[in-house]
Amino acid sequence: MSETLDKPAAQATLNVVGTRPIRPDGADKVTGRATYGADYNMPGQLVGRILRSPHAHARIVSIDASRARALPGVKAVVTSADFPDLASEMHDGGEAASNLRDLSLNVMARGKVLYDGHAVAAVAAVSAAVAEEALSRIKVIYETLPHVIDVEPAMSPDAPVLHDYMFTEGLETPPTVASNIAKRHKNVRGDVDAAFAAADVIVEDRYTTQAVHQGYIEPQACVAAWAEDGRCEVWSSSQGQFMVRTYCAKILGLEISDIRVTPAEIGGGFGGKTTVYLEPIALALSRASGHPVKMVMTREDVFRATGPTSGAVMHVKLGALSDGTITAATVELKFQAGAFPGSPVGAACMTALACYDIANFTIVGWDVVTNTPKTAAYRAPGAPIAAFAVESAVDDLARKLGMDPIALREKNAVRDGTKASYGPTFQNIGYVETLAAIRDSDHYKSPLKPNQGRGVAVGFWFNIGGESTAAIHISEDGSAAVVTGNPDIGGSRASMAMMAAETLGVPVERVRPMIGDTASIGYSMLTGGSRTTFATGMAVVQAAEKVILDLRQRAAKLWEVSLDHVVWRMGQAECIDPAKPEKKPMTLAALAAQSGRTGGPISAQVTLNAQGAGPGFGVHLCDLEVDPETGHTSIVRYTAAQDVGRAIHPSYVEGQIQGGVAQGVGWALNEAYIFDRDGRMENAGFLDYRMPVASDLPMLDTIMIEVPNPRHPFGAKGVGEVPIVPPLAAVANAMRGAIGVRMSSLPLSPPAVLAALDGKGG
Amino acid sequence: MSKIHITTTVNGDPAEFLASPGMTLLDALRDELGLTGAKEGCGSGDCGACSVMLDGRLVCSCLVLAPEVEGCRVETIEGMAQGGQLHPLQQKFLEHAALQCGFCTPGLLVAAKALLDAHPDPTEVEARYWLAGNLCRCTGYDKIIRAVMDAAADLRQERTA
Numbered sequence: 001m002s003e004t005l006d007k008p009a010a011q012a013t014l015n016v017v018g019t020r021p022i023r024p025d026g027a028d029k030v031t032g033r034a035t036y037g038a039d040y041n042m043p044g045q046l047v048g049r050i051l052r053s054p055h056a057h058a059r060i061v062s063i064d065a066s067r068a069r070a071l072p073g074v075k076a077v078v079t080s081a082d083f084p085d086l087a088s089e090m091h092d093g094g095e096a097a098s099n100l101r102d103l104s105l106n107v108m109a110r111g112k113v114l115y116d117g118h119a120v121a122a123v124a125a126v127s128a129a130v131a132e133e134a135l136s137r138i139k140v141i142y143e144t145l146p147h148v149i150d151v152e153p154a155m156s157p158d159a160p161v162l163h164d165y166m167f168t169e170g171l172e173t174p175p176t177v178a179s180n181i182a183k184r185h186k187n188v189r190g191d192v193d194a195a196f197a198a199a200d201v202i203v204e205d206r207y208t209t210q211a212v213h214q215g216y217i218e219p220q221a222c223v224a225a226w227a228e229d230g231r232c233e234v235w236s237s238s239q240g241q242f243m244v245r246t247y248c249a250k251i252l253g254l255e256i257s258d259i260r261v262t263p264a265e266i267g268g269g270f271g272g273k274t275t276v277y278l279e280p281i282a283l284a285l286s287r288a289s290g291h292p293v294k295m296v297m298t299r300e301d302v303f304r305a306t307g308p309t310s311g312a313v314m315h316v317k318l319g320a321l322s323d324g325t326i327t328a329a330t331v332e333l334k335f336q337a338g339a340f341p342g343s344p345v346g347a348a349c350m351t352a353l354a355c356y357d358i359a360n361f362t363i364v365g366w367d368v369v370t371n372t373p374k375t376a377a378y379r380a381p382g383a384p385i386a387a388f389a390v391e392s393a394v395d396d397l398a399r400k401l402g403m404d405p406i407a408l409r410e411k412n413a414v415r416d417g418t419k420a421s422y423g424p425t426f427q428n429i430g431y432v433e434t435l436a437a438i439r440d441s442d443h444y445k446s447p448l449k450p451n452q453g454r455g456v457a458v459g460f461w462f463n464i465g466g467e468s469t470a471a472i473h474i475s476e477d478g479s480a481a482v483v484t485g486n487p488d489i490g491g492s493r494a495s496m497a498m499m500a501a502e503t504l505g506v507p508v509e510r511v512r513p514m515i516g517d518t519a520s521i522g523y524s525m526l527t528g529g530s531r532t533t534f535a536t537g538m539a540v541v542q543a544a545e546k547v548i549l550d551l552r553q554r555a556a557k558l559w560e561v562s563l564d565h566v567v568w569r570m571g572q573a574e575c576i577d578p579a580k581p582e583k584k585p586m587t588l589a590a591l592a593a594q595s596g597r598t599g600g601p602i603s604a605q606v607t608l609n610a611q612g613a614g615p616g617f618g619v620h621l622c623d624l625e626v627d628p629e630t631g632h633t634s635i636v637r638y639t640a641a642q643d644v645g646r647a648i649h650p651s652y653v654e655g656q657i658q659g660g661v662a663q664g665v666g667w668a669l670n671e672a673y674i675f676d677r678d679g680r681m682e683n684a685g686f687l688d689y690r691m692p693v694a695s696d697l698p699m700l701d702t703i704m705i706e707v708p709n710p711r712h713p714f715g716a717k718g719v720g721e722v723p724i725v726p727p728l729a730a731v732a733n734a735m736r737g738a739i740g741v742r743m744s745s746l747p748l749s750p751p752a753v754l755a756a757l758d759g760k761g762g
Numbered sequence: 763m764s765k766i767h768i769t770t771t772v773n774g775d776p777a778e779f780l781a782s783p784g785m786t787l788l789d790a791l792r793d794e795l796g797l798t799g800a801k802e803g804c805g806s807g808d809c810g811a812c813s814v815m816l817d818g819r820l821v822c823s824c825l826v827l828a829p830e831v832e833g834c835r836v837e838t839i840e841g842m843a844q845g846g847q848l849h850p851l852q853q854k855f856l857e858h859a860a861l862q863c864g865f866c867t868p869g870l871l872v873a874a875k876a877l878l879d880a881h882p883d884p885t886e887v888e889a890r891y892w893l894a895g896n897l898c899r900c901t902g903y904d905k906i907i908r909a910v911m912d913a914a915a916d917l918r919q920e921r922t923a
Contacts, residue, residue: 026856038802216899267863299803299808489862652859686809693894693896694890695893697902
């Protein structure tokens, strides 16, 4: 291993990192050739379809599939009886642990259905038409039960209880009665009561948000094939082929190595594809039928049965001295988990006050099950929700103090050496620099027009590292293949190729990045937590350094000099032995051409568990304009600044920031799950679940601040999640400025804005 | 239900397939003709990922019945690059990093080409409204709009040159 492994590369001489080459997978994606989950077919495959619960909460009395099985062309029907009844067991999948029993029960209901859309049976048939006819022939008898959708009613002692075995964790006194409250999180610092008593100014409010979906455009899709020897193949679109493999093995009771998962191109995930829905069912149908089975969700399935993130009810109280020092905070967060425990309320508690250095606070979070789809990760899970409440309150505090909202945040900002509200001590963070960038921007100094308002909000996300594998194989002509185990959602192949090219000293076009299947590359945690460019990128750089060491050894052998007398510079080995001045440098291509004579193929693999992911901070500035006649809101200008560590491919970093802003604006203004009285989702389609379209948004300006992370060879920090944290509050604070009324419930849809305007007049 | 024999032109070449009466053009392209560039994001005409040209008109192929295309001209993303050369819109999408996951990209390119064929000099607002039928969840549209405007400028220059 070369000695430069843990040191940041010499930053002054970067040739590839920081440039903007065309992405290596680009041509396939602009020509329609790229193969996504639903684009893959196997010979002889059947079509799989799922029968879903029409009830929000019901006992399954019986399932009679005999008339479906009798239909010509139906090859298999499966229910929960075809899956092992798993014991409760936590599995650490990286970002968040999952209970395998809950995962299995979510894939296929057993005994009870817990939400509208919960899978109860599945069929495989020779065509979609036959499969759908078969579904209509399955007779399920339900005994409907009272249901509960919203978080506060679900916490009530007289609420219908989803799981009679669930007792609240995290209380001082363990409860003796089952309830829908899965867990209480609590984090306390200092003496909050005394601090409030001594405060000069106090603000407080109650905030609500609705469940929203990740909204990836590609519905979940897979093909699964079970062979007679028990060996399985799965082709699917997910954020982690190893995650799919592990979960399928656990849910079906198989050996992990009996399943090979090949990752398809993924058409967006945003956290929503960090779990399985279809793959175990497709495998079970394939086992029962003896044929490969293809399953593709409809958009309605996606809304009713996957994602979303939590709806929440929050209470925030802040106390400050008249000079703007925030001295006290209480934050209470109540989050919908959906049908099984595991809302992102824990992360929301950890991030809620992470931008602030506050001496006294109490943060309490409640994880509450409800008769809604089990929540899945959604980009910085939990953080945007908590930031909506806290940043709205900070904005109100600035108004009450008569302070500039950025000055107030600067006064209370965390800095290097500050002990974070969630525990560790910050190092190498670029938060105050990011605040300053917005403060000094032209945008912040520009005037507003009538009916316009301006909002500032900040956001934080941890970012993670974790386990990754990377391999580099050098071809005979000196070109390189870089193989990793992380699906590329937003352009990570480009950054892998660039980091390899930078390290090897070759043009990026000579490096071809690829994503291996589970049998072709070592384990990697899924693509999530903004970890890929940081952790997998670190593995790629180390693999490249291993290749360089090998090349130096080969050159030393050819030149008959010591290894110390061979250096690797600009893509070639150079002899610095003063005794052999005649030795001309040897390029990677020249060394590769004679690899057969110097020890065989040139190839290196590195596995690691990356630590030291640098946390990210973002500061957003939003101008909006309200039409007082209709309540319609237009975003007229938006600037997002973020500490990105170092942008490997700046265009795709900007793209992450812009994409996060757009999702956050949709969350703030329009998006929400709407349920009818019976607990059925009423807007399970893109027409009624209104995500931002091109005409809803202006250009989204970005400012990248580069405070390098010394733990990464080029200084990278995770960038993908931070940008969705501030927008909800940035929009709400701009709305406060535009209409003079604090709107504390999302979404800020036209009827809600009109009601707020009416309330102000009356 | 007997199938209907359909004869059509796809990307300039004659094509034939058998369609059940309820089959969509999208399913015919993907499942019968093996052209999987058009994507199904919703099946209800709300996302535009399945955009194709039908006799010179921009349509969501999930909303067209396959039997309707008898005798028609269908153009898909697979026909946009000519002779191994990317269309300027495809090239600009790459240069501007106007795609992330790439799933909406074929539909956006087909829709953007329809825009520039009809309106070679669109304003930013016109481009935004023309493309409002194509959902992208990754990019926030910024780089897509820039790529389309840049391609439009290049194409205008090409025409006058």
